[in-house]
Amino acid sequence: MKLLHIENLSVEFPTHKGPVTVLDKVSLRMERGEVLGIVGESGSGKSMLALAIMGLLAPNASLKADYLSLNNQDLMKLTEEQRKLFVAQNASIIFQEPQTSMNPCFTIGRQLMETIELHGIRRPKKQKQRARELLDAVGINEPELRLKQYPHQLSGGMNQRVMIAMAIAAEPKLLIADEPTTALDVTIQSQIIELLLELNRSREMGLMLITHDFALMSESTQRVCVMYSGQIMENAPTESILENPRHPYSRALLDSIPHIGERHHMGQRLYSLKGTIPAIDHLPVGCRLGPRCPKAAKECVKPPRLEKIDQHGLVRCHFPLEKENQSEGSSQ
Template sequence: MALLQIKNLTVEFGSEKKPFRAVDQVCLEIEKGEVLGIVGESGSGKSVTAKALMGLIDWPGRVVAEKLEFDGQDLQEMSDKQRRKITGRDIAMIFQEPMTSLNPCFTTGFQIAEALKIHEGGSRSERRMRSLELLEQVGIPDPSARLKAFPHQLSGGMSQRIMIAMAIACNPRLLIADEPTTALDVTIQAQIIDLLLNLQKQRQMALILITHDLALVAEAAHRIVVMYAGQVVETGPVPEIFETPRHPYTAALLEALPERSIGATRLKTIPGVVPGQFDRPTGCLLNPRCEFATERCRRDIPLLQTDADGRQVRCHTPLDREGKPQP
């Protein structure tokens, strides 16, 4: 049985008469010890999906799912108190923007110890020792001094390491990293990703890596979920997705990689933007930006279909191995 099972997860905002679906019937699974990459442009619903799993969607947001289970436990049937025992302990999340995710009013040591106090208990001295161990594990020099530091006294890379220490404090079985390298220097980005992957292997925890960086997913993930405008448009093993993408959006994202534009005078781009609440097209949500769009695409909503090899694609005319739409 999969560690996490999500079926037809929907997140809506706004009034019930005119709701906006930020996440539209998303289905995904992750196995124990697996690294799953979720990719897509800004506005694709990646972060909202993660926050819905963590129970962090406040009113007027509404979360509905046919199935939302962690290790066989139905998260929707739990009380808030029961769910908080799981989120933060068995399921942990590293949020975007490390410089603003930490509370500026408290020292880093207090914030790490607070997570331990809520989920693990123990004496103050035990929590301090555990905090020092965590800072050493994430590669922070002079951990005793860093425990006394406030967030504004830390660099971006150091802040992200603190966030990772807080996330792994209670030995989670599933770690969600939401754009973990945002606003960090390139060299620091590589260090943070290496740290996350080493921790994942050492602890054999499942890792959901949310990013818009396809090159990162290619190196780190086992499987990939491609999202667009709140919908899953393609899923499959990373090597197969990169070699033979079946959805035009996935193919366009791959074509936009600098590695695939060697010798070209301009990088390839995807025209237009992800549709918002008031400019959503009829039919396939990608059709205004898709070079293969047909009248059927502009009229009918495509369903997420599972192919014989287990890959999933949401397209009326998925691409073949040559990148041409199939009739």
């Protein structure tokens, strides 16, 4: 049973220079209850992917896909209204900034109860009861008081918990967490991730964890998609990627993580790729990583395809790294 099945999803935006493609033929699958990580730099299109799945793209965006199904329902066959309803019932999303993701003019209770009402509970008394249960489920104490408070009266971590409570109100089969901890303190970060994982286990709710933090990914996900410039570069089980990344970009991301205990000599810099992610309306010819790739060769002016590597996963590279090359590339 597929929870999420995407084949060749592309998203285009019109600009005065003509249309730009922010997502280029993205394909991925999620099983029920799976935890999938999407990792990439800012501007790699990972948030755009989340919005596209949720149907929250700006009205001027155009979405094309060979196949897009959620919970075995082909979304492309539904009308706009049907799709909105179906997605709201089956998937939820939480965002990076919990403080701005909630309406500042309404109390926590009103926002929670609104969500609960949308999922069929009409009687206010029952709505309130359910709201208390939900706050309890995400580990918020004094739910009675919180229901009467406004978002600005709660801390960031607490607000993110409320967002999660709101997200699970519909008992969704898929929860997309778009950088859920980036705006929070480090100590709160792990609490939130733990909460998400616990909900994933106890409710058999698929979790798509979007982040630019590979370290966070390594502890919590079963599978990772590495995105760059609107394309999936590598899609493989988390363990394989951590032990043996096959794409030079995944390698670079891993090497840019500072390790505790590993002494860095004075003046030695953390590894980073040269240059920055290309502007989406000014992409390089061929492989999009090309100009920044340490392994780039003549052939890289031809766009590589996402190809299967046995016992690993999918990699988009003409010269995938070999198994034994583990430490190469980090010496810079």
